[in-house]
Amino acid sequence: GNSVTxxxxxxxxxxxxxxxxxxxxxxxxxxxxxxxxQYPGEGLQLLLKATKADDKGxxxxxxxxxxxxxxxxxxxxxxxxxxxxxVYFCALTASGTYKYIFGTGTRLKVxx
Amino acid sequence: xxxxxxxxxxxxxxxxxxxxxxxxPISGHRSVSWYQQTPGQGLQFLFEYFSETxxxxxxxxxxxxxxxxxxxxxxxxxxxxxxxxxxxxxxxxSLESGQRYQETQYxxxxxxxxxx
Numbered sequence: 001g002n003s004v005t006x007x008x009x010x011x012x013x014x015x016x017x018x019x020x021x022x023x024x025x026x027x028x029x030x031x032x033x034x035x036x037x038q039y040p041g042e043g044l045q046l047l048l049k050a051t052k053a054d055d056k057g058x059x060x061x062x063x064x065x066x067x068x069x070x071x072x073x074x075x076x077x078x079x080x081x082x083x084x085x086x087v088y089f090c091a092l093t094a095s096g097t098y099k100y101i102f103g104t105g106t107r108l109k110v111x112x
Numbered sequence: 113x114x115x116x117x118x119x120x121x122x123x124x125x126x127x128x129x130x131x132x133x134x135x136x137p138i139s140g141h142r143s144v145s146w147y148q149q150t151p152g153q154g155l156q157f158l159f160e161y162f163s164e165t166x167x168x169x170x171x172x173x174x175x176x177x178x179x180x181x182x183x184x185x186x187x188x189x190x191x192x193x194x195x196x197x198x199x200x201x202x203x204x205x206s207l208e209s210g211q212r213y214q215e216t217q218y219x220x221x222x223x224x225x226x227x228x
Contacts, residue, residue, distance in 0.1 A: 034216070036219075041221075042221055042222075043116070043202050043204075043219035043220050043221045043222050044155075044202065044204075044217075044219040045218075045219065046216050046217070046218075049216065089155065093215070099157060099160065099168045100145070100157065100204075100217060101157075102147075102155045102157075103154075104154040104155075105154055105155065
């Protein structure tokens, strides 16, 4: 079946550090891949997405590249800020289905 | 455009009671999904509705049910509440433009349910 695996958190970084949050997936066909972010006390909001292999999604300095050969969609940011502290969720939808599959989430703490 | 709204935002119930949560999707969105979020289990899919029909269902007991109205608003109901039902319940809507698997879901702020 379809699944998403994310690295365990929490991830604690100093401000301006480089961020990588790993995400790998298992899916039949050609899934679309998403990163969502959840700030404290809020619902999830879309951060970026990629719908086909080699696509790069980017937003607010975050980037992720859809790598079909390694079935990965790692999230990166060159310089994190305290305001990036949140929980990040990797997710996929597979063609022919109507269901989102979410990873377990990775909590990021950025220290000033 | 207004975002996804959920009511109530907070709720306290006791074991054995039932509860109904409401979700109003973004105007024009036809699909509504529900999720349960807990610290231990993470984000778990409950069900998804489109055109008043349940199109997909997660692995939850029959105590969890939902429905969608003709204006796309949705409700979910939990009967015979258990302590383990304490969670943040999130609703999400999407447009359904035809490319379903590329759709972005837009989440509401959630309803936090505490069962005592």
